[in-house]
Amino acid sequence: PEAIRTVTSALKELYREKLLPLEEHYRFGTFHSPALEDADFDGKPMVLVAGQYSTGKTSFIQYLLEQEVPGSRVGPEPTTDCFVAVMHGDKEGTVPGNALVVDPDKPFRKLNPFGNTFLNRCAASSPEGVFLSLGPIFVPSLPVFMCAQLPNQVLESISIIDTPGILSGAKQRVSRGE
Numbered sequence: 245p246e247a248i249r250t251v252t253s254a255l256k257e258l259y260r261e262k263l264l265p266l267e268e269h270y271r272f273g274t275f276h277s278p279a280l281e282d283a284d285f286d287g288k289p290m291v292l293v294a295g296q297y298s299t300g301k302t303s304f305i306q307y308l309l310e311q312e313v314p315g316s317r318v319g320p321e322p323t324t325d326c327f328v329a330v331m332h333g334d335k336e337g338t339v340p341g342n343a344l345v346v347d348p349d350k351p352f353r354k355l356n357p358f359g360n361t362f363l364n365r366c367a368a369s370s371p372e373g374v375f376l377s378l379g380p381i382f383v384p385s386l387p388v389f390m391c392a393q394l395p396n397q398v399l400e401s402i403s404i405i406d407t408p409g410i411l412s413g414a415k416q417r418v419s420r421g422e
Contacts, residue, residue, distance in 0.1 A: 256285050278354065287351035290329075290403045297409020305330060305404055314338050314392045316406065326388050328406040333393025341389030350391070 264279055266272070273279055293301045302316050313330055315338040329344070329352070339347075345356040 252285050256282065259285075278357075281348065281353060283349055283351045283353065288332075288401060288403050290351075290405055292405045292407065294407045294410065299409070301409070302406055305406055308404075309394075309396050309398050311394065311396065313406070314394060315390065316392065326390060326408060329389075329391040330399065330404040330406060331391055331393050332396060332399035332403070334395060336394045337392075339391040339393065341391075344389070344391050355389075 259280060267279055293305060295301055302313065303318050306312055306316070306318070309330070313328070314336050316328060327341075331350075341352075342360060344350050344352045345358075346353070
């Protein structure tokens with residue numbers, strides 16, 4: 245870990261001294277991407293777990309971590325209904341997506357320009373819950389993006405993104421009318 249901290253510090257310094265002035269001079273952030281922040285350098289590698297619904301993505305993550313993930317459910321029907329960033333934290337809990345995109349210590353600030361439009365793209369909030377824009381489905385209190393934090397040795401090295409299931413094969417073609 246000391247070698248990693250040394251390399252990360254050197255990369256931050258090199259970026260700030262050499263690249264950032266060029267990006268600012270040529271206004272790179274206005275047409276491509278904003279300047280890098282400390283969280284971009286300090287963030288752990290992220291593993292995205294994607295696949296068909298009800299194939300055990302969340303179960304696999306819980307098996308890997310040897311504990312349950314806060315805010316997640318496992319069942320025979322599709323249960324993961326949002327993107328969940330599973331990250332290391334001092335205490336167990338969940339953080340809503342709109343708080344994640346403004347946290348300077350999390351690597352999700354680049355999503356901030358999308359704001360609530362991004363977080364509510366698939367869902368529209370109401371006091372009773374959330375209505376999916378994909379149809380007349382009502383799901384109480386459905387976030388689109390959230391973080392589950394827990395103290396876990398595996399999560400000291402990586403972060404995991406659990407995804408909602410995706411349709412594939414004949415079922416997807418049938419729903420498209422093919």
